[in-house]
Amino acid sequence: MHPLVDIIEFEIVAPYTLRIAFDDGAEQIVNFEPVLYGELYGPLRELALFNQVHLDEETYNLVWPNEADFDPWTLHEWPRVVDALAARAQTGRLRRSTYTGSDASRRLFSDPIHALRTTEQLTA
Numbered sequence: 001m002h003p004l005v006d007i008i009e010f011e012i013v014a015p016y017t018l019r020i021a022f023d024d025g026a027e028q029i030v031n032f033e034p035v036l037y038g039e040l041y042g043p044l045r046e047l048a049l050f051n052q053v054h055l056d057e058e059t060y061n062l063v064w065p066n067e068a069d070f071d072p073w074t075l076h077e078w079p080r081v082v083d084a085l086a087a088r089a090q091t092g093r094l095r096r097s098t099y100t101g102s103d104a105s106r107r108l109f110s111d112p113i114h115a116l117r118t119t120e121q122l123t124a
Helices: 038-045 072-076 078-090 112-123
Strands: 007-014 017-022 027-031 054-056 061-063
Touching: 007 054, 007 061, 017 072, 027 072, 027 078, 061 072, 072 078
Parallel strands: none
Antiparallel strands: 007 017, 017 027, 054 061
């Protein structure tokens, strides 16, 4: 299980790109474009839909009208995991599942460590 962090604010800074602030003081600039593939995340390539992102004040997570969301820890660790996630997304092996740890309301885009291990296995 990974640490839990909350998103406290975000700002759209460029197409498909958000500045995200976390409750631990960290901040990331996240370009989502490399992972916007598949049934759930592909529709977010329509910029008008992507720009409808909002912060769910109950789960402290970013969500879109089509119910797409990303685990806050994955976004927190984006520079470390984006290449692995993009590789999985573009091959159709990236999917959302429900997080069942101590905070079941959080959703999981992909466990960053699992994504890295999977990519390492694919490139070995």
